[in-house]
Amino acid sequence: MHLVESDAYCDRCGDELAGGDHAACQAARALEPPRYCGRCRRRMVVQVTPAGWTARCVEHGSLSSA
Secondary structure (H helix, E strand, O other): OOOOOOOOEOOOOOOEHHHOOOHHHHHHHOOOOOOEOOOOOOEOEEEEEOOEEEEEEOOOEEEEOO
16 A cells, blocks of 8 residues: 555545554555545545556645656
């Protein structure tokens, strides 16, 4: 997972990080882009291209695989 200290939510399933086991999410994130913002739990706009991916939260900005 690509987590930051301020992340409170899983960037794959959107559930609280403190609330459970996210081992399956971590394994899936090795192959997938994030779907939820780890800071605010909003669903992100994700675009996958042959060169990588970008994910954008309207509140917290963009992430990319590059």
